[in-house]
Every structure is written in structure tokens, then in C-alpha cells.
Amino acid sequence: MSADIKRPDSAPxxxxxVGSDAAGKAAPCSGxxxxxxxxxxxxxxxxxxxxxxxxxxxxxxxxxxxxxKGGVGKSTVTALLSRALAHGKNDRNVAVLDAxxxxxxxxxxxxxxxxxxxxxxxxxxxxxxxxxxSLMSIGFLLSSPDDAVIWRGPKKNGMIRxxxxxxxxxxxxxxxxxxxxxxxxxxxxxxxxxxxAGVTGAIIVTTPQEVALLDVRKEIDFCRKVNVRILGVxxxxxxxxxxxxxRMSEIFPATTGGARQMCKEMDVPYLGNLPLDPKLARLxxxxxxxxxxxxxxLVVQALNGIVKDLIDLCEKKD
Amino acid sequence: xxxxxxxxxxxxxxKGGVGKSTVSTQLALTLKERGFKVGLLDIxxxxxxxxxxxxxxxxxxxQADSGWVPVYTDExxxxAVMSIGFLLNDRNSAVVWRGPKKTAMVKxxxxxxxxxxxxxxxxxxxxxxxxxxxxxxxxLKTxKCDGAVIVTTPQAVAIEDVRKEITFCKKTGIPVLGIIENMSGFVCPHCSExxxxxxxxxxxxxxxxxxxxxxxxxxxxxxxGQLLGKxxxxxxxxxxxxxxxxEIVEKIxxxxx
Numbered sequence: 001m002s003a004d005i006k007r008p009d010s011a012p013x014x015x016x017x018v019g020s021d022a023a024g025k026a027a028p029c030s031g032x033x034x035x036x037x038x039x040x041x042x043x044x045x046x047x048x049x050x051x052x053x054x055x056x057x058x059x060x061x062x063x064x065x066x067x068x069k070g071g072v073g074k075s076t077v078t079a080l081l082s083r084a085l086a087h088g089k090n091d092r093n094v095a096v097l098d099a100x101x102x103x104x105x106x107x108x109x110x111x112x113x114x115x116x117x118x119x120x121x122x123x124x125x126x127x128x129x130x131x132x133x134s135l136m137s138i139g140f141l142l143s144s145p146d147d148a149v150i151w152r153g154p155k156k157n158g159m160i161r162x163x164x165x166x167x168x169x170x171x172x173x174x175x176x177x178x179x180x181x182x183x184x185x186x187x188x189x190x191x192x193x194x195x196x197a198g199v200t201g202a203i204i205v206t207t208p209q210e211v212a213l214l215d216v217r218k219e220i221d222f223c224r225k226v227n228v229r230i231l232g233v234x235x236x237x238x239x240x241x242x243x244x245x246x247r248m249s250e251i252f253p254a255t256t257g258g259a260r261q262m263c264k265e266m267d268v269p270y271l272g273n274l275p276l277d278p279k280l281a282r283l284x285x286x287x288x289x290x291x292x293x294x295x296x297x298l299v300v301q302a303l304n305g306i307v308k309d310l311i312d313l314c315e316k317k318d
Numbered sequence: 319x320x321x322x323x324x325x326x327x328x329x330x331x332x333k334g335g336v337g338k339s340t341v342s343t344q345l346a347l348t349l350k351e352r353g354f355k356v357g358l359l360d361i362x363x364x365x366x367x368x369x370x371x372x373x374x375x376x377x378x379x380x381q382a383d384s385g386w387v388p389v390y391t392d393e394x395x396x397x398a399v400m401s402i403g404f405l406l407n408d409r410n411s412a413v414v415w416r417g418p419k420k421t422a423m424v425k426x427x428x429x430x431x432x433x434x435x436x437x438x439x440x441x442x443x444x445x446x447x448x449x450x451x452x453x454x455x456x457x458l459k460t461x462k463c464d465g466a467v468i469v470t471t472p473q474a475v476a477i478e479d480v481r482k483e484i485t486f487c488k489k490t491g492i493p494v495l496g497i498i499e500n501m502s503g504f505v506c507p508h509c510s511e512x513x514x515x516x517x518x519x520x521x522x523x524x525x526x527x528x529x530x531x532x533x534x535x536x537x538x539x540x541x542x543g544q545l546l547g548k549x550x551x552x553x554x555x556x557x558x559x560x561x562x563x564x565e566i567v568e569k570i571x572x573x574x575x
Contacts, residue, residue: 068365068412070334070445075475102446103332103479148332148482150447150489153417181334181445182364183412184420209543211339215365218412225414240504244511251504251515253540266410278515285474285517 046192052164053196058171059095061314062194064202064228068215070181072207073236075105076284077274078178080299081203082110083291084307085174086133093172095126097163098137099190100180101149101156107139111287116140123168136167153185160189174314181215183222191226200314201231203271206262208238208254213262220266231313232271234306235259240276241298251276272306274299319385319429320461323357323436325574327495328454328466330487332479334445336471337500339367340543341536342442345467347549348567350397354437357388360401361424361454362444363413369403373547379404385432391547400431417449424453438574445479447486455490464574465493467533471501472520484528495573496531497521498566504538533569536562 014028023029024039032038056062065078078096086094098106107113107127115127117140126134138149138159151159169175177194180186191199202223206216216233223230235258239248256262263270275298283290291300320326329342339362346358360368369375372391379400380387388398402413402423415423433439444450466487470480480497487494499521503512515538525532536542539559542550551560 070336070365071471071476072335102448103334103482105475105478108475108478145478146481146485148447148485148489150452150486152421152449152452156448183414184364185416185449188414188416207335211367211370211543212335214367214370214409217410218365221410221412222414225412240513240515242506242509242511243513244506245509247506247508249504249507249540251538251540253544255544276515278513278517281473281516 046161048161048165049193049196052161052193055165056169056175056194056197059169059175059197060173061200062175062177062197063200063231063314064177064179064190065205066179066187066202066219066223067181067205068183068217068219068222069206069212072205072212073274074181074205075100075109075178076280077203077205077234077236078176079106079109079284080274080290080303081307081310082133082174082176083130083289084303085311086130087291088307088311090132092174093132093170094174094176095134095136095169095172097167097175097177098135098139099160099163099177099186101138101151101159101186103180104137104139106135106137106178108287109284110135111289113139113287120168123166125168134169136163156185157189160186161193164193183218187222188226191228199228201229203231203310204233204268205236206233206259207236207252208250208258209252210256212252213256213259217262217266220268230268231310232269233259233263234271235273237276238273243278271309272302274302274306319431319433320439323433323439323461325437326439326441326458326461326463327570327574328441328443328463328492329469330443330451330466330483331445331469332447332481332483332486333470333476336469336476337536338445338469339371339442341467341469341498341500342440343368343371344542344545344550344563345567345570346397346438346440348551348563349438351549351551352567352571355396355435357398357433357436357439358400359427359431359439359441360399360403361427361441361450363402363415363420363423363450364444366401366403368399368401368442371546372399374399375403375409377404382432385430387432398433398436400427420449421453424450425457428454428457447482451486452490455492463492465495467495467570468497468530469500470497470521470524471516472499472514472518473516474520476516477520477524480524481528484530494528494530495570496533497525498533498536500536501538502535531569531573534562534566536566
């Protein structure tokens with residue numbers, strides 16, 4: 001049973017609550033089938049939260065990349081942002097944590113799919129993509145690309161806890177956490193485990209069509225519920241430029257005004273948009289670096305603007 | 319509750335945003351057009367899209383003595399729909415639940431909904447291979463599940479996750495009815511040049527690799543995304559997407575028999 005359920009519906013009438021000191025010991029507990037679990041279970045917040053705070057003490061900015069919707073480009077945007085941050089300054093250290101346990105894409109998008117994680121005295125060493133860019137993902141721990149991670153929530157939580165507490169991140173300027181779609185275990189865990197270490201904020205990725213925005217609004221609601229600041233919304237796949245006639249079309253039409261309108265309605269900052277570029281999709285499939293390979297493309301230009309704003313947002317208070 | 323349901327089909331994909339919900343709705347609508355009685359169950363609890371795609375937002379589920387009455391799209395009651403979207407007060411509010419709670423909800427959807435007599439029950443799932451999927455699989459053990467239809471987009475990043483979903487099906491013993499490749503090409507409305515935005519052929523080669531049936535290709539068509547409750551096969555009968563859906567439905571019916 002997860003810790004956020006304070007008092008189960010099926011509990012005896014005067015249940016003291018599973019988190020309380022009297023759990024399992026109070027008079028109404030006798031006869032309750034869960035008495036033993038309550039009496040022996042750990043009390044108070046997860047000790048890992050403190051551990052993670054220690055471990056991430058040298059990480060200046062921790063950013064979650066979220067989206068309620070799948071396939072909007074969270075992983076691509078995370079990879080682009082991390083590369084742009086790393087290219088911007090040679091002494092800026094950047095790392096990516098891929099918290100998508102069931103569908104890890106970062107090893108492929110960052111072009112390190114065949115690498116392995118090494119274990120050292122100080123923990124797992126993340127895989128380095130560039131001199132100042134490293135990555136940790138469950139993808140490195142699977143023996144074959146066909147391997148499915150068929151895990152329920154608690155096991156996924158354990159993995160994320162391990163990624164945060166046992167990876168030797170070293171001293172970092174930016175840690176970007178790429179998440180799976182939804183508002184469930186992985187997201188709650190990341191937010192809870194990082195609660196003491198301090199999350200700088202969340203970047204929300206969306207595409208322009210209403211069916212995606214519908215889920216993204218839920219993600220904004222989630223951030224508000226768990227008290228994570230929203231750094232801004234990035235609209236991905238906004239327009240498509242035909243490589244043949246160079247005219248623009250909307251593949252995912254913004255029938256309700258797109259991300260910009262949603263940001264206005266929900267009062268969150270809008271960071272910018274990225275166009276849909278078939279070349280970008282191909283480079284991602286091959287794990288190549290778009291910033292050095294297509295520096296003059298619309299995507300990279302838009303990206304540079306977003307990254308500049310993002311750095312301002314994060315470092316202003318320093 | 320599923321005794322009178324003849325065929326149960328799961329729509330799966332390891333990857334998000336490949337069009338599971340769009341494909342589920344269009345398959346349900348196409349089957350309905352063919353005269354079947356169809357049910358559509360949305361078990362994506364954190365991001366239910368079916369109510370919007372069928373323009374049923376704001377509809378309520380009613381509680382009868384023996385269970386929940388699903389929402390019907392029309393008066394003939396040919397298409398029954400159930401989704402957590404109908405149970406939320408506000409379309410913006412998030413369902414922030416961990417696994418055990420999601421499991422209980424999915425179980426309830428499978429056991430407490432009064433589907434009545436159905437020819438096909440289509441189950442739309444969230445991305446991944448976790449709580450919702452394990453629960454559905456466990457609860458369908460007692461019912462005859464015809465199999466899973468796997469949806470993918472052609473690019474390598476999606477294929478990689480979809481391979482995991484096929485492994486999931488194999489490990490859990492769900493037969494794979496076949497793979498659909500969605501968003502295969504985009505025809506520029508200005509110059510009619512077809513661009514393979516997310517490349518092409520990935521679904522078919524995956525089907526060969528994994529030794530499962532390839533059901534067909536669906537192009538990117540902005541019109542399909544905006545149909546909202548109407549069947550592509552009746553609205554745009556001559557479009558490549560409509561042809562794709564007809565062929566796919568044909569193959570699915572054949573494989574279920």
C-alpha cells in the first residue's frame with residue numbers, strides 16, 4: 001500500500017491512520033487484518049529523500065520534463081535542451097535522467113544505445129555522451145532491445161529512487177529528468193524524492209491539437225497539486241515545412257488556439273515552439289547531434305531562443 | 319459482466335501519441351458501420367482521450383442495480399463507451415494515482431460495467447507495460463480475449479518501445495492480432511508531395527521481425543484527427559485513411575472468427 005493513503009476506506013472505524021505512531025498499536029487495531037503491516041512498517045518520510053538530498057547537493061538546477069500526453073516529443077525536447085545547454089558553455093555540466101522505465105528512449109536519441117553503465121565505489125557512473133553531457137537510463141540495464149520491463153508501480157519507484165540516490169552524478173549545473181506520459185507513479189516519485197533536494201521547476205511539452213492539450217492541462221494541475229513550479233510550456237510539432245515546396249502546413253491543427261492560448265487560460269509561461277522537421281526525426285533515430293549537423297535550421301534557431309530563456313529563468317535568482 | 323461479449327480486442331502500444339485512441343475510436347466506428355454492436359473501454363486513467371474524440375464530454379455514467387451503465391453515442395445504442403473521463407468533474411483535473419488505485423479502477427471497469435450483448439469490445443490502453451496492462455491481462459484470463467492490435471508509428475524511436483510491447487504480449491500469453499503503422503506519410507496540401515515525416519515501413523519490418531501479421535498502413539491525415547465522433551469510412555470514403563481502416567477492419571474480423 002502506498003504511503004499517500006492515510007486511512008484506508010476499509011479500515012476499522014477508529015483507525016489511527018497508517019502513518020501515525022499508534023498505527024497497529026491502538027485499541028481499534030486489534031483484529032484488523034493489516035495490524036501487523038502497520039505495526040512493523042516504517043514511520044515518517046522515506047529515508048531515501050534525505051539520502052537523495054545529500055547525493056544531489058552539487059546539482060544546481062533540477063528540471064523535470066513533463067507532459068500528460070505521450071509521443072509529443074518529451075524525450076526529443078529533453079535531448080535537444082541538454083545538448084543545447086552543453087554546447088552553450090564548455091564548463092557547464094549537464095546530465096539527463098531517463099525516468100521512463102517502460103519505454104526508455106534517451107539512449108537511442110542521444111546516440112549511446114550500446115553503452116553500458118559501470119559500477120564504481122561511489123555508485124553507478126552515468127554514460128557520457130559528450131565531455132559535459134551524461135545520461136542514465138534503464139535502457140542501459142536491459143540485455144536486449146526486445147526486453148520489456150513489466151513492472152507495477154512500487155518496483156518502478158524503487159528504480160527511480162536508485163537512479164537518484166545511487167548514481168554518481170558528480171557536480172552538475174543542470175539535471176534534466178525525462179518522464180513517461182501521465183500523472184502517476186514515476187511522476188509522484190520524482191516529485192517526492194526530489195522534494196528536499198529542491199526541484200527548480202518543470203518544463204511541459206505539448207503538441208498543438210486539442211486532444212494533446214486535454215492531457216497537458218491535467219499535467220499542469222498535477223504540478224500545482226505537488227507544488228512544482230512550471231518554468232514554461234514548449235509547443236512541439238507546431239508547423240510542418242514541406243521539403244518540396246517549402247510551404248507550411250499544420251499537421252496537428254491548433255483548433256483551440258494551441259499551447260499559447262492554453263498558457264493564457266491556465267496562467268503559465270509560454271516558452272516557444274519547435275517546428276516539425278522530418279530531418280530532426282531522422283537524426284533522432286540515428287542518435288546524431290542536430291545542433292552541430294543542422295545549425296541553421298528553424299528547429300535549432302527556435303531551440304536556442306528557448307534555451308536562453310530557460311537559463312535566465314533558472315539562474316536569475318542565483 | 320463480459321459473458322455476452324463475443325470478441326475482446328486490446329489496442330496496445332509501448333509508445334505514447336502514436337494514435338492508439340484515434341485508431342480505437344475509428345475501429346469501433348467502422349465496426350459499428352458494419353452493423354456490429356461495439357463497446358469501447360478507455361483504461362487510460364491519467365489521460366483519457368476517448369470522450370473528447372467521440373464528443374461525449376460532459377456525459378454521465380449512471381448507476382443501475384447491477385452495475386454501471388455505459389454512455390451510448392446514439393439512440394440505437396450500437397456503440398457503448400466507458401472512460402474515467404465521464405467520472406471527473408472538471409476536464410482539467412488530474413488523476414494523480416499510484417498503481418494500486420489504478421489497478422482497482424481498471425478492475426472495476428472490467429467487472430462492473432453493464433455492456434450487455436456486444437459483438438466487439440475494444441479496450442484502449444495507456445502507453446507502457448505497467449499496472450493497467452498487467453491488470454487487464456490478469457482479469458481477461460477468465461474471459462476469452464481474441465488478442466491485441468499493436469499500433470506504432472514508423473520511426474525507430476517508436477519501434478523500439480513497441481518491440482517491448484510485443485515481448486509483453488508474448489510473456490503474458492496474449493495473441494497478437496497484428497500491427498498497424500499509423501502516421502505513415504503526409505501529403506502536402508500545397509504540392510501533393512508525400513513526405514514520410516516519421517519515415518516509413520517501420521511497422522511492416524517490425525511485423526516481419528517479430529513474426530506477426532501486418533494489418534496495414536494509415537497515413538497522416540489532419541481531417542481524421544478532426545472527425546470527432548464521425549467515422550472516417552463514411553465521411554471521407556475515398557480517402558487513403560478510409561481505405562486503410564476498411565482493410566484493417568476486414569482483417570481483424572477475419573482473424574477473430
